[in-house]
Amino acid sequence: MAKDYPAGHTVSSHAHPSGQLIYAVSGVMEIRTGTGLWLVPPQRALWMPAGVAHSMRTRGSSVALRTAYVRLDRCPADAPGQPGAVQVSSLLRELILRAATIPRDCPEDSRDGRILNLILEEIVWTPERELHLPTGRDKRLATICEAILSSPQDNRTLDEWASQHGATARTLSRLFTAELGVPFQVWRQQVRVMAALPRLAAGEPVTTVALEMGYDTPGAFSAMFKRLLGASPSRYFP
Structure with missing residues (x-):
């Protein structure tokens, strides 16, 4: 179809x-x-x-x-x-x-x-670097996840999120690992990669995308992108 x-x-x-x-x-x-x-x-x-x-x-x-x-x-x-x-x-x-x-x-x-x-x-049925983002079942966790999905550049720490949602940073850290399978920082990096992909595919400069995703330098963004997807932005979208 x-x-x-x-x-x-x-x-x-x-x-x-x-x-x-x-x-x-x-x-x-x-x-x-x-x-x-x-x-x-x-x-x-x-x-x-x-x-x-x-x-x-x-x-x-x-x-x-x-x-x-x-x-x-x-x-x-x-x-x-x-x-x-x-x-x-x-x-x-x-x-x-x-x-x-x-x-x-x-x-x-x-x-x-x-x-x-x-x-x-x-089709090769082998594990790939999946662009998969799990979402949480806990209401506090789900609320934070949706907020980050809406604003991937948000640099609030886990302590700051915790104080706004009636939980401790330790509780949220445990929930991220237990329900989403990765620590908070890694999950947020995945969100940023997902938000950046459509813009990079449309030809936007890596520098522009990196800065608007909350990174201080394009190099830091590119290193994170390569770590998660196995290729730098320039090689992923040649």
């Missing part, structure tokens, strides 16, 4: 009876489930298992969406049972683009059918 969405467009929560490979040729998508959110740039796709409710929002610019639906009886045995990022190779990208033009009722033993089958063969 091929669909184009304008910047800021939202698709409300829904689920599919089939597996779904969600990919955007251009633009950055934010995909939310009940357990967190993923940011999906053109270098990645997101595998969404059947029956998992999710919503979508375009971030920063328009999105050219190309989605592949996979029947349950054709889902690979090693496909993850939870949403997960998939690295998109040059071949996988071209296969998805070609598949969007293929009639849904094409014979499986035809050339078109073989192209569709090759998509599943090209």
Whole structure:
């Protein structure tokens, strides 16, 4: 399926009876489930298992969406049972683009059918550096998470957040690790990377983005970006 969405467009929560490979040729998508959110740039796709409710929002610019639906009886045995990022190779990208033009009722033993089958063969079901951001269940934690998501450049310390939400810094630190799996500082760094990606993809200078994300220098921002995503901003968006 091929669909184009304008910047800021939202698709409300829904689920599919089939597996779904969600990919955007251009633009950055934010995909939310009940357990967190993923940011999906053109270098990645997101595998969404059947029956998992999710919503979508375009971030920063328009999105050219190309989605592949996979029947349950054709889902690979090693496909993850939870949403997960998939690295998109040059071949996988071209296969998805070609598949969007293929009639849904094409014979499986035809050339078109073989192209569709090759998509599943090209997916590497191995852990990637996922752009996944879990969100907390504790009300205090959830409130702080939403505030940081709204203003990633906010440099308030955990002590300052604690004093404003009726908790101690020690309690919040424990909640971040227990519910989100990472310390407060790491979670906030992940938020900043996610907020920066659409802007970097649109061509904004690294220096501008770094300073507006709350960093004193572009070098500090680039080091954090590389630590989380495995490549510097200039190499991630060549």
